[in-house]
Amino acid sequence: MNNKERALNLLGLAQRAGKLISGEALVLQSVRSNKAKIVCLASDASDNTSKQFLNKCEYYDVPLVTAFTRDQISHALGKDRTVCALMDDGFMHSLQKLL
Numbered sequence: 001m002n003n004k005e006r007a008l009n010l011l012g013l014a015q016r017a018g019k020l021i022s023g024e025a026l027v028l029q030s031v032r033s034n035k036a037k038i039v040c041l042a043s044d045a046s047d048n049t050s051k052q053f054l055n056k057c058e059y060y061d062v063p064l065v066t067a068f069t070r071d072q073i074s075h076a077l078g079k080d081r082t083v084c085a086l087m088d089d090g091f092m093h094s095l096q097k098l099l
Contacts, residue, residue, distance in 0.1 A: 036085035042070035
């Protein structure tokens, strides 16, 4: 199992632990309220979505990861998602180590 697969498994674990939120509106809200520790955006997200999250994460100083595709994120979470955010420092550090 490579590090990318481990990182995707970590996203699924974080969701089951209640430390991950997904969906564009909820993730934007968490970025604005400084609750999101790191945002995972699909590399194949639409241009508008990518620009929106790049700008918000840069403005609010939240790390942004684009290492996964939409299919990979959706499979890891069990839902059709383009973006998700980790809300816990421990999960954030683990994800950054793997990537």
